[in-house]
Every structure is written in C-alpha cells, then in structure tokens.
Amino acid sequence: MNTQHFSTKERILGAAEQLFATHGFAGASLRQVTAAANVNLAAVNYHFGSKENLINEVFRRRLDDLNAHRIEELDKAAARTDSDLEDLLSAFIRPALDLSLDRTGGGAFIRVLARAFAEHNDALRKFLSDNYGHVMKRFHAAFAQRLPNLDKEELYWRLDIIAGALTYAMADFGVIKRKTGVTEQTHRERAVEHLIRFAAAGLRAP
Amino acid sequence: MNTQHFSTKERILGAAEQLFATHGFAGASLRQVTAAANVNLAAVNYHFGSKENLINEVFRRRLDDLNAHRIEELDKAAARTDSDLEDLLSAFIRPALDLSLDRTGGGAFIRVLARAFAEHNDALRKFLSDNYGHVMKRFHAAFAQRLPNLDKEELYWRLDIIAGALTYAMADFGVIKRKTGVTEQTHRERAVEHLIRFAAAGLRAP
DNA sequence: GTCTATATTTGGATAGAC
C-alpha cells in the first residue's frame, strides 16, 4: 500500500485504513499514518482537511462500491418472483464477503467497520446514515414486503443486528491463519452460509 | 457510579468502565475519568500505576465474577450424564447475559468487552489469556469430550467466534430502548436462545 | 491518601518557503 505508484491521496487512505484497523481511530495518529504512507505530515490536512474527514473518506472509498454491489444483487433478487428471505440476505452479505477477501486492503477495511460499530461515534453514525441510509431503506422495504406481520422498527433493529453479526464474523475471521491453503475462503463461505440461515431464522421469529 | 459512598478506587473503576465503553481505551482520557469519578487526576497513577493497568483492572473486576459463574455452571452441566452441547453453551453464555442485565454498570462492561475484541491489543490479549485462559481450557476440554471428531485447534477457533458473537450481540442489544417495559430482558433472552442454537449447529459442523 | 503544580511527550493543525 505504500508503494510510490499510487497517488499521495490513495497512499494516505491505504495507510489510514491499515492503522485504523490495528489501533482504532483515536489510537492511530496522523504521524503514524503519514509515516506509513511515506508522505509528509502536512499532506493529510492539505488533502482531507482534518482527521475526522479522513476517517469519513476511508469509509466512502469502500462503501460506495460495497453498497453498489448490494443494490445490484438486491435488484436481481427482487426481479425474480421466486426469491426468498435467504436470497435477500445473500444480496446483503455476499458483497461484504467478497470485499473481505480482496487483496488490496479489504480485509483491513472490514476490521475498520467492526470498530465503527464499537465506536457508537455520533459524527460517524451521522455520516454513514446520511450517505448510505438509502441502502438500508431499500433492503428494509424488500424485507418488509416479505415479512408483512413484522413491526417496522423491529425490522430495522434486526437488520442492524445482522449487519453487526456479519461485520464481526468477517473481521474475526480475518485473524485466522489459512494453514491448509484453500481453507481461508472456504471457512468464510461456510460462515456466510451459517449467518444467512441464522439471520433468516431470526427474521422469521414473531 | 460517582457517588461519594464508594471508595476512590471503586469510583475510578466505575467511571473508567463507562468512559471506555463510550469512547474506547485510547479515546477516553484520564482527565475525563477522574473528572467523572470526582477524584483528583493524580489518583489514577497512585492507585493503579498507569492507564494500561487501570484498563486491566476494569476487566479483572468483572471477569473474576463472570468466569467463576461460568465454571460453576459448567461443573453443574458436566456432573449430569445427560447434558448436551446446548447445556455447555448455556453455561458459557447465560452468565454473560446476567452480567449485561445487572444495574451496576454490567451493560457498560459488556460494551468494553466488545471493544477489547475489536482492539486486537497484544498486551490486553496477553492479560486476558494469562488470567482467564484456564476457563477457556476447561470449556475446551468439555466440548472436546462431546466432539471427539473435531480438530482441537478448530475447536478453539470456533469457541473464539462464539465468544465474539455473544459479546457483540450483548453489546449491541445494550443500545436498544426498552419501550414496552419487560421487552429488554425478553429480547436478550431470545437472542441467547438464538445464539445457543446457532453456536451448537456451528460446533456440530464437520 | 489526596492535593497542586509541573515536567515531558505527543497529537492535530497551520504558516510560509519552495
């Protein structure tokens, strides 16, 4: 991530992602970030204005893509008349799995997301809600259509739990050593299947 | 938590627990902690030596109790010949549920635990491993006895995931507003049941 | 044990030369 053929901005984002994953938002200093990115300390404020905005941009870079894929998969599932709860859950969960498996830092980003859940940071939650609330609304609507007896707020609440469980599982799996070669991907695939079954059962509960 | 009829040490621990839950270990300063505890800034270093040690003591205060209850429940389950996987899981999970429901800050502590998972802090992990590794060993042995075909390392790995899922669920549930009175406890009870089924299925997977 | 005062370090942010 700190090779020279990426732009300064990209190198900062990559280094920040890694360090936020490891030390947290408060724990990783801009000095650590700029040193790892091999750029000057002042570059962060020049390109991003502030540390808080840098944090937001770390999210934006990945979430734009992730949520676009989710909407894409949701549209596919919604177009089919025979799609069920599991298909909707898959549309939400599979893109996150793919991201966690990519080789350009996606695994680190998933750990950053896990931290965001733990943070309960109001500014961060507002940013996520402002920018990606519409994705949750789309999924909420799709689930609500298939679960007409479930209270709307209860549904939001359960989707939040599912997002949390997914993030945690992906972040934790990131620590596992892939001893026997293919295992890493296989394990995550299985985790996703378990999650989908678990989440579907949870959603169907009265 | 910051009333005068607790000792300085206890007030610091309570305030630290609350603030670590809200802002994280790096994010909560000793100045915030001592102000909330209504004690002098220097008191932390006098009573605990350092911030890192204060963090450790926040864990010790709750985990000693939590793990004692877990061992107690495990012994009860192990004594019965007809106990199954679900009983062992219950011995592990129920004491955490009880803690999350207590009224002296247990809910905040569960959020602190969730942060510890996200931290991946080596010093903290070593502290937890040194002081509570024997509890995981006891559970590992009990599960291994009932799952003789499962690889030992695989089992450790899965128990870790279960601990993570439990912690996350409890921490997240902590945010929910109990609108209709009894709901809070009922919801957590249900979450625990889901978790146990989920975990048991995961453990039985090949 | 508790306080005030302070040493020391570190962090975020910016000014101004290039």
Place this chain on the structure above:
DNA sequence: GTCTATCCAAATATAGAC
C-alpha cells in the same frame, strides 16, 4: 502539491507539600 518549522492543546505521568 509538497516540505520544514512551529504553534497550541491535550495527554500521561510524577514530584513534593499537606
């Protein structure tokens, strides 16, 4: 756009009086 140098605030930690 990038660098050096620096400002200022905040943090951990300690010394020493009470």
